[in-house]
Amino acid sequence: MASPQDGLRQETDELTSPGCYVALTHAHLDAQAIMDRVRSPAAGAIVLFAGTTRDNFAGKAVKELQYTAYNKLALRTMMEIAQAVRAKHGLEGIAMIHRLGVVPIAEESILIAVSSPHRQAAWRAGEEALEDCKARVEVWKREEFEGDHGVWRANRDGIMGQKVDDA
Amino acid sequence: MTSHAPVKDDGGGGQFTILYFASAGSYTAKQVETLPAPLPLSKLFATLEARYEGIGASVLDHSLVTVNLTYVEMPGDDESEAVIIQDGDEVAIIPPVSSG
Numbered sequence: 001m002a003s004p005q006d007g008l009r010q011e012t013d014e015l016t017s018p019g020c021y022v023a024l025t026h027a028h029l030d031a032q033a034i035m036d037r038v039r040s041p042a043a044g045a046i047v048l049f050a051g052t053t054r055d056n057f058a059g060k061a062v063k064e065l066q067y068t069a070y071n072k073l074a075l076r077t078m079m080e081i082a083q084a085v086r087a088k089h090g091l092e093g094i095a096m097i098h099r100l101g102v103v104p105i106a107e108e109s110i111l112i113a114v115s116s117p118h119r120q121a122a123w124r125a126g127e128e129a130l131e132d133c134k135a136r137v138e139v140w141k142r143e144e145f146e147g148d149h150g151v152w153r154a155n156r157d158g159i160m161g162q163k164v165d166d167a
Numbered sequence: 168m169t170s171h172a173p174v175k176d177d178g179g180g181g182q183f184t185i186l187y188f189a190s191a192g193s194y195t196a197k198q199v200e201t202l203p204a205p206l207p208l209s210k211l212f213a214t215l216e217a218r219y220e221g222i223g224a225s226v227l228d229h230s231l232v233t234v235n236l237t238y239v240e241m242p243g244d245d246e247s248e249a250v251i252i253q254d255g256d257e258v259a260i261i262p263p264v265s266s267g
Contacts (some may be wrong), residue, residue, distance in 0.1 A: 051267045067266070070188055070259055073236050074266075098266055112266050130267065139266035140189035152189045154263035 019086050020148040021095040022078035024069055024139075029099050029108040038093030038159045043115035045120040049130055051110040053103050057153075061146040067100045067109065074098075080120055081132045089125035091116045096129060107140075181205065181254025191226050191260040195219050208234070209242040211258070213216040231261040 014023035021037045034045055053065045081095045092115040103109045112129050116122040133154045144150040181204040190200045195218075208212060211232070216223045233238055235257055239250065252258060 068188065069188065070233075070261070073233060073259070076236060134264075134267040136264065136267040138188070138264055140259060140262065141267075142189070142266040152193070152262065153265035155265045155267065162251050 008046055013075060015079045017083060019091065019093045020082040021092050021093075021097075022075055022082055023097040024071055024074060024100055025097060026099070026101045028032060029097060029111050031108070031111060031155050034095050034097055034111045034113045037095035038066040038091075038113045038115040040092040040115050042117060043092045044117050045119035046113060046115045047119070049110075049112040049126050050108045051130070053105050053107055053109050053160070055105045057145075059145065060148075061149065062105065063144045063146050064102055064104060065109070066142045066144070066150075067098070067104050068140050068142075069098070069100055073139040077131065077137050081129060081136065085114070085129045085132070089116060089121040089128075091121065091125055094125065094129060098133075100139070136147075156164040170220060183252050183254065183258055186259040188256065188260060189262045189265075191222075191230060191262055194222050194226050204252055204254045204256065206252045207242075208232075208239060208252055211252065212241065215260075220262040224263060227260065233259045233261060 011027055012023050012025040014021065016022075022141075029050075031048060031050060035048055038046055053062075055062055078096055078098075082096060083092065086094045094112070095115045096110070096112045098110045099108065110133070112126055112133070114122050114125045114129065116125065141153045142150045143153055178255060182201040183206070184201055185203040186199050187195045187197060202214065210221055212227050215227065232241060234252060235251075238261075242250065
């Protein structure tokens with residue numbers, strides 16, 4: 001495990017603060033690794049959310065998805081969210097990682113792990129962290145459709161994004 | 168927007184970096200370029216429209232703007248030119264995000 005992880009680290013941008021970890025990576029996401037970031041003897045629950053890439057938008061076949069980010073700003077926003085959610089719900093830890101580049105269908109594009117003394121706070125915090133990320137983090141998803149142009153998706157309205165001709 | 172005084176510039180000849188994300192990058196066919204500074208923030212969209220006809224309605228009207236990683240309000244036409252994009256600043260066009 002040591003040498004592959006050394007390789008992955010180079011393609012990962014991350015920020016940490018007490019009880020908080022946020023990252024962007026071009027590598028495959030590792031659910032076990034992100035859970036271990038929040039593991040704590042004081043915790044009675046870890047809730048893990050894994051967002052995976054869907055093969056269609058409103059029934060239209062999606063060939064693949066590609067994510068880009070404003071890394072510096074996205075990490076800063078993710079850290080703001082992590083710190084706010086951790087404080088609000090009294091979490092032991094929170095860790096969030098988003099994958100960038102081409103993500104094949106059915107693979108994880110985002111992982112969020114939270115730990116807390118009791119499960120109720122962890123459930124709520126996990127959902128809130130995800131919704132805040134989807135609303136605010138400066139990451140963009142482009143869906144490439146079978147036999148058509150790609151479109152940039154917008155989370156805020158769920159409608160088709162703008163077609164792009166440079167696909 | 169920088170808090171420090173320009174190092175080498177005395178009011179002309181500088182440049183700022185502008186980053187085009189997602190649909191902004193598709194429209195301009197580039198992810199980054201440099202433009203002349205100083206430039207009043209209130210003139211930014213008109214400057215971009217002059218370079219990329221139609222970008223206002225297609226992209227900018229739905230986007231946010233950051234200067235040096237901070238979101239800024241776009242001044243209206245009748246407002247002062249108080250906010251000036253300075254030499255060395257990093258400006259970004261932020262279309263609606265879609266993480267997750």
